[in-house]
Amino acid sequence: MRISLCNEGAPNSDRRTAGLNNQQSQLLQRGFTANFLVLVWADKPGTNMARLGPVAQAAGALTIILVCTAGADAQITDKPPFWAYTYNPPDFKPPPDDGQPRHVPDSTASYTVPQTRNRFLAPDWHPGDHPAMPAVVASGRQPDVYACGFCHRASGTGGPENADIAGLPVAYFIQQMQDYRSGKRSTALPDRIPQAWMISLAKAANDDEIKAAAEYFAAIKPKKLVDVVETETVPKPTVAGWFFVTKNDEREPIGMRIIETPADVDRFANRDSRVRFIAYVPPGSVATGRGLAAKPEIACAACHGEKLTGTEVVPGIAGRSPTYIFRQLYEYRHGFRAGSESKPMIDVVKALNEADFLALAAYLATLER
Numbered sequence: 001m002r003i004s005l006c007n008e009g010a011p012n013s014d015r016r017t018a019g020l021n022n023q024q025s026q027l028l029q030r031g032f033t034a035n036f037l038v039l040v041w042a043d044k045p046g047t048n049m050a051r052l053g054p055v056a057q058a059a060g061a062l063t064i065i066l067v068c069t070a071g072a073d074a075q076i077t078d079k080p081p082f083w084a085y086t087y088n089p090p091d092f093k094p095p096p097d098d099g100q101p102r103h104v105p106d107s108t109a110s111y112t113v114p115q116t117r118n119r120f121l122a123p124d125w126h127p128g129d130h131p132a133m134p135a136v137v138a139s140g141r142q143p144d145v146y147a148c149g150f151c152h153r154a155s156g157t158g159g160p161e162n163a164d165i166a167g168l169p170v171a172y173f174i175q176q177m178q179d180y181r182s183g184k185r186s187t188a189l190p191d192r193i194p195q196a197w198m199i200s201l202a203k204a205a206n207d208d209e210i211k212a213a214a215e216y217f218a219a220i221k222p223k224k225l226v227d228v229v230e231t232e233t234v235p236k237p238t239v240a241g242w243f244f245v246t247k248n249d250e251r252e253p254i255g256m257r258i259i260e261t262p263a264d265v266d267r268f269a270n271r272d273s274r275v276r277f278i279a280y281v282p283p284g285s286v287a288t289g290r291g292l293a294a295k296p297e298i299a300c301a302a303c304h305g306e307k308l309t310g311t312e313v314v315p316g317i318a319g320r321s322p323t324y325i326f327r328q329l330y331e332y333r334h335g336f337r338a339g340s341e342s343k344p345m346i347d348v349v350k351a352l353n354e355a356d357f358l359a360l361a362a363y364l365a366t367l368e369r
Contacts, residue, residue: 080188080334081354083257084326086161086239087192094241094269104272116270122149123271130155130220134212136205144204146197148213153273156217157225160260160277160323161242162194167222167369169313172341173214177202179339186336188327194242222369224319226260226277228362234259234280241269254282258358260323279322281362289363292356298348300364309369318367325361330354 079085097113107125115121120140122133133149140147148165152158156166165173179185180202187195202210234254235246244261260279262268268275293300293308301307303314310316317325331337333349349357 080327080330081257083244083259084323084330085189085192086242086244088239088242092240102270104267104270104274106274107272111270119146119150122147122154124149124154125270125272126155126274129273131216134209134216136209136213137216141205141209145201145209148217150271151194151197152217153271155273156220157223157273157275158321158324159243159262159268160321162198163324164222164225164320165217166220167310168214168217168315169310170211170214170218171313172315173217174210175339175341177205177210177214179337184337184339184342186331188331188334188336192242222316222319224367224369225275226279226319226321226365227263228279228281228286228322228366230283230285230362231280232283237261240265243268254280256282256355256358258322258326258361260321277321279362279365281322281358285359285362286366287363289359289361292352292360293363297351300360303344308364308367316369317364319369320364322358322361322365325364326357329357329360333357 094117099113101110101112102116103110104125109123109125111123116123120142122138124133124138133154135141136145137148137154140150149156151162152165156164158164176185180199186199190196190199205213231254233251234257235248236250236252237244237246237259239245244259245265246259246261258279258281260277263276263278264272292298300317303311304317305311305314308316308318328337329345329349329352332342332345333352337345352360
């Protein structure tokens, strides 16, 4: 029998370690998982045994043995790591509109704050960076199809909270939208807004809109926008708008996390597709990931191309957001991606754990696209 001992009232960031001792908690922080072997045996007055069934009630005693393992298939709680699936704090509010128009470097465009927050508008700061946007990318279709360029930016660069979709093969793009529609592709935390919006949009968009978006983003050459920094400590992060922001005046141990944040938060909030990102990763992650990627049983290049930049039918994985890559590996591993193209990835990740996912993601983010 396996049960979860997490404190259901704990905040999202604490649920993975609630109910664990310090040693077990530290193992989780390092990407390990744990099995809880529960043996029901003896009597304990006042214990509510109803949930454990009549046999357990008759036995009358309860002994719980916690066996901590590094098994990749073990699940401690119902939540994946918070750092990869960030949530806004309950009291989060975006900065108020000060009435001033917004500008970004190397652009003559100007947008108001409400325009940068309008889901049916993709601010086009750099029209020379991409082809003419089709309607579904530029403005969507009210009330249910948000502008693709609102979340993913006009050039498809996205951010750590969602995905960079520039340069995706047309057939792959369309297949993912079909998988979202059918439920073959979902997400570990369906109430998390970036993914919830994506799934809702896929179900509301028609075939012509999906095809137009796929062809548009496929025509844009992807750019490497992530700078990877190995470090023991990281500027203390907070979540604002579903992504991390940091302040350099206070630092904390990075543990086994990736902390990815825009280099210029204001430009990112204004939906500038040229914003770069900093991804802080634990020391040694890149070398470990490089070694994993080259292993015969993983062999990323066998499917994703020699330089991992993709093929005509398989997406590139080089130079992408490491937070995004981690989420995808996690979701393949736990059955949230089960489309027709998923089996090779599922076969690869089933023998890996979260520490492996982190290292692979860190390494891949260092590569050119």
